[in-house]
Amino acid sequence: MKRLLSAAMAAALVFSLAGCQKQTPVSSGSSGSQPGSGSTVQNPPDTSGQDSDWRPDGQIELVVPFGAGGSSDLSARALVPYLQEELGCSIYVNNMSGAGGLTGTSYALNKKADGYTLVWNSTRCVSPEVYQSDPPYTTQDLQAIAELTETFSVIAVSKDSPFDTVEDLVQYAKDNSGLKYAHTGRGYKNHLTALTLDSLYELGMTEVPYSGDADACTAVLRGDVSVGFISLTTAFTQYEAGNMKILAVCNGTRNDKIPDIPTLGETEYPVEDIVSYIGLFCAKDTPAEIVESLSRAVEKCMEAPGLHQDLEAIGQSPTYRNYEDFGALVDKVNGIVGPIWKDAGLLE
Template sequence: MKRIFIATALLTSTLFGTAMARADTFPDRPIHLVVPFSPGGSTDLVGRLVGAKVAQILGQSVIVENRAGAGGSIGSAYVARSAPDGYTLLMATTSHTANPALYKSLPYDTQKDFAPISLLCDMPGLLVAHPSLPPNNFKEFISYAKTHKLDYGSAGVGTFPHLSMEMLKSRAGLQMTHVPYKGAAPALADLVRGVYQVKVDAYITANSFVQSGKLKLYAVTSAQRMEQLPNVPTVAESGYPGFESTYWIGIVVPSATPAPIRAKLEKAFMQAIHDKDVSAKLIATGTRPIGSTAAVLGQRITRELAQWPVILRNAGIKAQ
């Protein structure tokens, strides 16, 4: 038993020493940042902006790779299978926690196969409606929606606008009908034309229509009011305490990545987000810079993994 104890202690010491040695020289080659969506979207743009700053901080290139498909699960599977050495990172989003409830099986375990690094930012949703809709504020809208048949649109099943509206329906007891589109742009265009009545959309795309009077704005879906829209109430303060639905973006790595390397990445991404130029560019698009610790992102992932199955089940949405 004594020999086993000594051997175990030596192995542990060796592994810890190897991890520390890797951390001391990390990174000594380019880092690959996997975006599980197509180029040009919000996740991709944030990845390229933040990745460029992280490259400056760590002194190594950060290469953005787009591996789109299956709601982000293709890129996630690729990272889960990658070497746990800190050189392959995943841009995780709201889809990261919703996919286990949307798909019957995934080629990875969202909770076990990834370790959190940092919650970079989030994007509140704007609850907007066609101006022909009679209600002029959020409380009037909820009352109206409970007594009238309304349709709401989204960029497709499982997208943030869809999930956010289902969360609101669940909390408020609404029965609106979902109209899924193949993309955010055609969905917003049809709302402006009055094809359907209401939608959750992003500040960067919807605000110009609000300012021109082509859409009404009832509330924002974040926990706090948006800096860009200080006079617009949140859903939470309008009768639904604790309501929060945002499109968040964070960094995760394969779970076996050594702790010292994870700590170095956590520090670099936090520093990048809190850079004044990076923060200013994010804020200009309606994105809220966060730059959290790994623990904060881990807590959010755990909370949402428990939340989405209940919401989707109540909405009658079955896993594909």
């Protein structure tokens, strides 16, 4: 196990940042669900030398397979005004939650692969085959278009905690098996980081899952758990108020909001960043010229500071990757997460 995790964590994932400019309003709605197809990200064939400047002549439906108000929904709605302006069309945001994102994604994959139905997706529900043995689709059924953001997570404790560093936490956990930690969803970045730290350094910690960051943060502040693996967005408010200490950032780089806080990789107990991405996808059979045009359109949006600022305001780290690089990132994350998940006996 230790050797397996060490090899997985050796794959460092590097980020690039960017930004955009805002105009038209966002339409939204919801609809019924349909069963779906699936996801491992393809790359379109080479169309160099061909005219690939596709532009829609009708409304695009952007399926967000989560409820309104969450990080996925907010990041999609941040992009939509810019993308409408760039493409010259209206974009309808369709929130279709259910089954942890599988319902909405399946619905989008069952629609015609013509660029008029896109899906806004995040790490776990892009690749359900990594987490369950009989998924409704796999990564192979999705085509990556563009990555927009990545999420910053932290290791946080209450202000009264005896832990001031990751080293303090790890040493205590080694000597006191069963230390309780909070996370916000099995199979997501926070849980996977804690699981890897626990397994790699044989800490014997006990997980306490919560339905969201707010509940996990409250549990840390109340002392229900000793430590929380939670989003920086949620922890920062309590950190700024002096109610919480942040021991480390669980990303490959430090965060400008807390520049003095080390990354987990900089401590004596390094764990490589398990990237939590959010971005734009479509069905695998979508024509190459459409995929390339949409990818370039998102890139143009990310060139202006407005979108950059809008994303940072909701706690996201703007990170553009084109369809090729995004597809490679998806595969790389799957290669890291899959063995960890399976070895922990969590495959459903």
